[in-house]
Amino acid sequence: xxxxxxxxxxxxxxxxxxxxxxxxxxxxxxxxxxxxxxxxxxxxxxxxxxxxxxxxxxxxxxxxxxxxxxxxxxxxxxxxxxxxxxxxxxxxxxxxxxxxxxxxxxxxxxxxxxxxxxxxxxxxxxxxxxxxxxxxxxxxxxxxxxxxxxxxxxxxxxxxxxxxxxxxxxxxxxxxxxxxxxxxxxxxxxxxxxxxxxxxxxxxxxxxxxxxxxxxxxxxxxxxxxxxxxxxxxxxxxxxxxxxxxxxxxxxxxxxx
Numbered sequence: 344x345x346x347x348x349x350x351x352x353x354x355x356x357x358x359x360x361x362x363x364x365x366x367x368x369x370x371x372x373x374x375x376x377x378x379x380x381x382x383x384x385x386x387x388x389x390x391x392x393x394x395x396x397x398x399x400x401x402x403x404x405x406x407x408x409x410x411x412x413x414x415x416x417x418x419x420x421x422x423x424x425x426x427x428x429x430x431x432x433x434x435x436x437x438x439x440x441x442x443x444x445x446x447x448x449x450x451x452x453x454x455x456x457x458x459x460x461x462x463x464x465x466x467x468x469x470x471x472x473x474x475x476x477x478x479x480x481x482x483x484x485x486x487x488x489x490x491x492x493x494x495x496x497x498x499x500x501x502x503x504x505x506x507x508x509x510x511x512x513x514x515x516x517x518x519x520x521x522x523x524x525x526x527x528x529x530x531x532x533x534x535x536x537x538x539x540x541x542x543x544x545x546x547x548x549x550x551x552x553x554x555x556x557x558x559x560x561x562x563x564x565x566x567x568x569x570x571x572x573x574x575x576x577x578x579x580x581x582x583x584x585x586x587x588x589x590x591x592x593x594x595x596x597x598x599x600x
Contacts, residue, residue, distance in 0.1 A: 376476035377461045387448040387464060388482040389474035394444055395437040395523065401472050410467040419572025422448075424464070433464075434573075436521025436581070440485050446474060447482070447521060489520055491583030492592050496576065501600040502587075503532055503561045507542060513599075515592075516585040519570060519578055524549065527585075530575075535559070 376388050391398060402415045402422065415422045420435040436447040448468065468474040502513065512533040519525040528548045535541040544564035548554035558564040565576045575582070587595035 376465070376479050376482070378479040385450040385461070386479070387461070387468070388477050388479055389446045389448075389468055390477045391444045391446055392473055392475075398437075398446065398472050410470050411463060413467075416572065419568075421572070424467075431460075437523060438486050438521055439523050445477065445482065445486065447486075486520065489518070489583055491518060491585045494582075494584050494592060494596065496579045498596060498600055499579075499584075500561065500565075502596060503544065503564070505599045507532065507534060513588065515587050518583050518585060520581040520583060522570065522581075525570060 378386050399417045399420075403417050405413065405415075411424045413422055413424045422433050422435065424431045424433070431450060434449045436449065438445040438447065446468070448464070465476055469476070505513075507513070512531060514529065514531040517528050517530065519528065525548055527550070528546070530544075530546045532542055532544050535543045541559060544558045544561055546554070546556045546564075546569055548556075548569065554569065556567065556569055558567065566574045568574050570578055584592040586592060
């Protein structure tokens with residue numbers, strides 16, 4: 344009888360410990376998909392079993408059973424949670440890698456030290472859209488392998504402010520990481536034929552020309568919210584330049600700056 348008691352006790356202790364610490368173990372697994380790039384910005388990453396359009400459709404319908412109260416702007420891809428006694432704004436970015444769709448959720452405009460918020464945000468996306476947390480280091484490794492090159496916003500500003508001497512044009516092909524819709528975009532600058540001595544700054548973002556815009560100065564051009572409610576300046580960390588005037592970006596850039 345005493346032997347049986349010892350055996351049962353030996354079995355019961357590990358089981359009890361697992362039950363007690365399981366939430367912490369699961370929490371740690373989930374938190375592997377979270378990373379802070381600075382004190383203000385926090386990122387979460389997930390792999391999805393559906394496409395971008397389906398996720399947007401699901402998030403556009405709020406439900407009383409949702410883990411967190413929120414509002415969602417399907418055009419700007421911004422979700423704001425208001426169930427935490429404060430409003431926290433997050434931007435959504437979609438990536439397609441090897442036929443799989445990934446979601447990056449980036450917090451902006453808020454600073455907090457509540458350690459349970461990452462778990463709450465993760466649980467919301469897991470329950471709402473069936474997202475599966477992905478280790479952030481793995482996520483960065485697969486989404487960083489994209490064509491094109493990174494150019495500083497300071498250098499691209501110098502390029503756009505260079506003198507065209509009234510007869511030259513600048514044409515830049517680029518893509519926006521996290522926006523499959525903007526995988527082959529164009530922007531540039533050219534003399535304004537209708538206003539001698541003036542220049543036009545332009546975008547051609549999609550092949551059917553439905554998202555083509557012109558501006559008469561670089562400030563308006565770079566801050567206009569033409570990318571689903573976000574501007575070129577806001578999204579610049581996600582911009583990869585594919586070509587400048589049909590040639591290698593880094594080499595051609597030297598001719599302007």
